[in-house]
Amino acid sequence: MPAAFSCRALEKRYGSTRALAGVDLHVERGELVGLLGPNGAGKSTLTKIACGLVRASGGEAEVEGAPAGSTEARAAIGYLAELFRFPGWLSAGELLRLHQRLTSSDGGARERDELLDLVGLGDARATRVDAMSKGMQQRLGIAQALVGAPRLLLLDEPTSALDPIGRRVVRDLLSELKGRGVAVLLNSHLLSEIELVCDRVAILSRGELVSAGTPDELAQPRAVEVETADGVLEYPRATRDDVPAIVAELVADGHEIFGVRVRSSTLEDAYLEAVASR
Numbered sequence: 001m002p003a004a005f006s007c008r009a010l011e012k013r014y015g016s017t018r019a020l021a022g023v024d025l026h027v028e029r030g031e032l033v034g035l036l037g038p039n040g041a042g043k044s045t046l047t048k049i050a051c052g053l054v055r056a057s058g059g060e061a062e063v064e065g066a067p068a069g070s071t072e073a074r075a076a077i078g079y080l081a082e083l084f085r086f087p088g089w090l091s092a093g094e095l096l097r098l099h100q101r102l103t104s105s106d107g108g109a110r111e112r113d114e115l116l117d118l119v120g121l122g123d124a125r126a127t128r129v130d131a132m133s134k135g136m137q138q139r140l141g142i143a144q145a146l147v148g149a150p151r152l153l154l155l156d157e158p159t160s161a162l163d164p165i166g167r168r169v170v171r172d173l174l175s176e177l178k179g180r181g182v183a184v185l186l187n188s189h190l191l192s193e194i195e196l197v198c199d200r201v202a203i204l205s206r207g208e209l210v211s212a213g214t215p216d217e218l219a220q221p222r223a224v225e226v227e228t229a230d231g232v233l234e235y236p237r238a239t240r241d242d243v244p245a246i247v248a249e250l251v252a253d254g255h256e257i258f259g260v261r262v263r264s265s266t267l268e269d270a271y272l273e274a275v276a277s278r
Helices: 043-051 071-075 092-103 108-118 134-145 164-179 191-197 240-252 267-276
Strands: 005-014 017-027 032-036 058-063 077-080 152-156 183-187 200-205 208-213 221-228 231-236 257-264
Touching: 005 043, 017 043, 017 058, 017 183, 017 208, 032 043, 032 191, 043 058, 043 077, 043 152, 043 183, 058 071, 071 077, 077 134, 092 108, 092 134, 108 134, 134 152, 134 164, 164 183, 164 191, 191 267, 200 267, 208 267, 221 240, 231 240, 240 257
Parallel strands: 032 183, 032 200, 077 152, 152 183
Antiparallel strands: 005 017, 005 058, 200 208, 221 231, 221 257
């Protein structure tokens, strides 16, 4: 079974500007993958290629085995752009009805009601877009991306305008979608959100994939510190599994042990290190 999304040696140039330089990435079905990188790293370009909005200069990109941008690929995706605009005079229900027509969804009123309830806007069906807060519009944007039950969801900064409660709603939503087998490629600057919800993380810098793995794999333990009567002893690159042997050796040598701490890096540390290395 093909991956929900995959790209191989993906390249994109805008004139002399290199946006993507041979990126290999895959998102399995039911997997949440976070896409990280500084401004200009190529995150939005990769997402737009997956949607078929931008044509690659080289390499391949596929959605469920179909070329990105093809009719088959477009039918499988839902997309929320970072800078989206909805007609202010439409109500939430009318906006979803419009997108049902655009995607040829036959879900009707039941689908609209379920999606609005899913994003916490069940009481705002008749509320016009221009009367909504930015956070409500953001959640409505996620609802429209889910019209037609897409199997791959492409989200570009979906929580940037949300308060902590709104972010929690989106996190819970993403977890539920994962349980339904929906794959998600999440482009965000909020490392804490990525760390909480994503199965894997891919870090782009200057158009290249510079690091990838689970949040735990990227946030590797950095050292073990042991507080003794003679001061703090540091064991670089040691992990939690090394602690018993380290303590046993120190006790055997006559040291008094007052405390042990495993010093780990965070996803932010891994991100900054990967980006700084380029």
